[in-house]
Amino acid sequence: MVKQILQIENTNSSEFIPQIMNQLRLVLKENKNHNKEEEILLTREETANMLSISLVTLWKYTKDGVIPAYRIGSKVRYKRSEILLALKQMNQFED
Structure with a gap:
């Protein structure tokens, strides 16, 4: 890895x-717009694997609006x- 140094003078x-x-x-604005355009869509199998649940459980969560x-x-x-948002909400504990 090459280390680059930027030196600024007279400013x-x-x-x-x-x-x-x-x-x-x-840069942040471009990145925000870029992320919206690249929303990743998952199949039922990919989603079930990501959540470590069966397809039947995924169907139930979908039917129940989770x-x-x-x-x-x-x-x-x-x-x-x-999916990540739903996972966070499912893992929140109520006080």
Whole structure:
């Protein structure tokens, strides 16, 4: 791995920091939009494996509204982000 060093001279922080912040905002905004476009869809089998449950249990969770499913033609798909959210909600303990 090559280590690169950036040395900045003749610049004060009042000029430099706003430029860095603006570029950082642009990168974060692009990344946020990029993540929305790349929503990962999982098959029933992939979803069941991810949750370590049977297809029957997955069907029950889908029917009960615990995990939202999407029909694409004759196929059923699950959004990975929604599976992770549902998993977090299932694992929360009530006080």
